[in-house]
Amino acid sequence: MAHDHQQDHFPEDETVTARITLPGPESLSPEQRAVFDAVVRGPRGVVVGPLRAAIHSPELADRWQQLGEFLRYRTSLPARLNELAILVTARRWNSELEWSVHVEAARKAGLKEEAIEAIRQGRPPRFADDDESEIYAFARELQLHGQVSEETYRAVSKRWRERGVVELTAVIGYYTMVSMTLNAHRIPLPDGMPPTLSSAGDDVPSTLSALAPLASEGRT
Numbered sequence: 476m477a478h479d480h481q482q483d484h485f486p487e488d489e490t491v492t493a494r495i496t497l498p499g500p501e502s503l504s505p506e507q508r509a510v511f512d513a514v515v516r517g518p519r520g521v522v523v524g525p526l527r528a529a530i531h532s533p534e535l536a537d538r539w540q541q542l543g544e545f546l547r548y549r550t551s552l553p554a555r556l557n558e559l560a561i562l563v564t565a566r567r568w569n570s571e572l573e574w575s576v577h578v579e580a581a582r583k584a585g586l587k588e589e590a591i592e593a594i595r596q597g598r599p600p601r602f603a604d605d606d607e608s609e610i611y612a613f614a615r616e617l618q619l620h621g622q623v624s625e626e627t628y629r630a631v632s633k634r635w636r637e638r639g640v641v642e643l644t645a646v647i648g649y650y651t652m653v654s655m656t657l658n659a660h661r662i663p664l665p666d667g668m669p670p671t672l673s674s675a676g677d678d679v680p681s682t683l684s685a686l687a688p689l690a691s692e693g694r695t
Contacts, residue, residue: 495660497527506533514540518548523665524572525656546649550642552635554584556610560643561650562586563614566594566684568654571670572662578671595672599690606634608689613640614647615686 503511507530514522517540522530526543529536550557558581565573574595581591590607593600602608609630616623632640656662664670 493527493661493663495528495531495662497662498530503530504533507536509533510536510540513537517544519544524576524662525653527662528656528660542649543653546642546646550646551639552610552643552646555581555586556606556643557646558584559586559590559607559610560614560646562591562594563611563686564618564647564650565654566597566672567618567686568651568658569672569684570654570657571672572657572664573650573654574672575664575668575670593687597684597687599687601690609634610643612689613643615688617644617647618651619686 498507500508500511510526510530510533511522514526519540526536526540529539547557547561552560558577561577562574562581564570565577578591578595582588586607587603590600590602594611600611602611609627612627613623613631616627628640631643635643
């Protein structure tokens with residue numbers, strides 16, 4: 476995939492100070508530059524988010540970017556459902572940057588604005604389709620309890636088979652790692668993008684997002 480040369484940079488938001496050095500392309504070691512170039516050539520097209528921290532460990536960053544590329548772009552789940560699971564994870568961990576990047580991807584993939592806004596506000600979401608309700612329930616239960624009920628697990632497994640349920644679990648786990656990395660190092664939002672989660676402005680939120688259960692009917 477070709478990308479505009481102007482994307483060959485790390486986005487900056489000078490209003491937020493990261494806890495970690497965010498090196499520019501000109502200061503990268505050869506090993507770091509190889510990872511940087513691989514990311515820019517791939518579907519992301521730009522180095523953003525947790526890779527800006529992971530780049531300090533080039534081998535970690537390289538393995539990270541390969542796993543992340545697969546889990547974001549190449550699972551057997553439709554993009555709409557993949558992005559829904561990522562949004563649930565971002566909301567759980569109050570991860571502003573993860574939410575900001577993936578809310579746009581979720582909209583483009585076809586997730587309805589009403590459902591997105593309900594998740595953002597911590598209200599019980601209603602979904603247009605059962606497959607969305609099932610993914611939300613799975614991601615919510617796993618994030619809140621570290622376990623998934625038999626009913627919820629079977630619903631996802633029946634629809635997406637064993638490959639799908641394995642990949643969904645990996646997506647949730649991977650983006651939990653992403654959220655923790657972004658939060659711990661305070662990686663800034665790109666291009667001055669304003670924070671949108673309710674915890675915005677808190678130095679350390681007192682609690683994680685509780686993630687509301689599905690609306691009673693589960694569908695619109």
